[in-house]
Amino acid sequence: MRPTALITGASRGLGAAIARELAPTHDLLLGGRSSDSLAPIVAELPGATPWPVDVTDYDAVADAVAGIDSLNVLVHNAGVADIGTIADSSVEQWRYNLEGNVIAVAELTRLLLPALRTANGHVVLINSGAGLRANPGWGPYAASKFALRAFGDALRLEEPSLRVTSVHPGRIDTDMQRALIADEGRDYNPDEFLTPQSVAQAVRNAIETPRDAHPVEIVVRPIAR
Template sequence: MPTALITGASGGIGSAIAAALAPSHSLLLAGRPSDRLDAVALRHDATTFPLDLTDTDSFESSCEIVDELDVLVHNAGLSIPGHVDESDINEWRATFAVNVFGPVALTLALLPALRSARGRVVFINSGAGRAASPGMASYSASKFALRAFADSLRDDEPQLRVTTIYPGRTDTEMQRELVAFEGGEYDAAKFLRPETVAAAVANAVATPRDGHLHEVVLRPGR
């Protein structure tokens, strides 16, 4: 059975991706150790893969045990809502550490394993990675950077299949925080379900090798 490594799998979109890929893949669930991550692993007979995306120096040793990797899903992300004049440089550093530098470093550490399997890399980006979102300055900038990295990886590693998925607003804890920042009333029915995003990931992963799915744009249909 092929192996898939998923970051940020403890809840929201990440746990939905785990559920979508579990029937067809052996799962490595990467993240900081937690009861929530353990619960997802137990549910899908998966293996936890201790990883702190901000500790990039540890990636080389952590990833030595992975000889071949069929699928890498970059799902973990950080959002600190704030307009430009309300932000400070430490918030920008924290956002880029999780949303850009972590995925770049993890991809580089796993590149030999991905090449060995002629694997797939899926980036969960955001609508903010295509058009900057008001009040989301550092987050939007980081998602544009992640988009550029995915495009560069696709160009430079022709044996890999690289897909970026741009979900619109999705019913997650991050979304609840954003709505609270905006001063609105939360209505889950207005947003994508995590399972819908996960289905797009599963479809991208299942694309036959004669096709290379570059991008998927998802928006709420309500």
């Protein structure tokens, strides 16, 4: 029987790239906000199953995980980014970042712990360089990513039967990145950024690491051009 992997935020960008990397070896549950958004990647990967749910709708999440009894891999790729200075930030902005990047991750993981324990599973947290260093204008987002790193550290110690890997990529060429660059008032140059495929391969390598090793933290940076 093939192992099963659930990937959130799998409809496009990095999540879709991770799905493509794992498809040859895993049965996939592909998470996204709607069936329509997931349709292209599900059609591309025969045998993949759509898992349409808003991960911040916790009643819907509880219903969606009810039938998952064993889970080998959980990749938390879904996330949000609303940047701005602390002086100009709002309570809503802080809540938005923390809800999407930490609370939703914690609750989905909590609900799936029995399934992950059954499989001695692997939790992969797609974090950010902002989870290692906070830059000016990125306070609310960086705070959420620092919190995500702390969540991973605690989970790793509390659940010794699981492997927990925090992945800290540099900036990736995605639609989200285009929006962030626009917020920063700069021209977009994709050559400045990592490709989703490069980061997805790092995720796959972590998952394929033999069980006698625990890939705790992976940092991936674009090569300076």
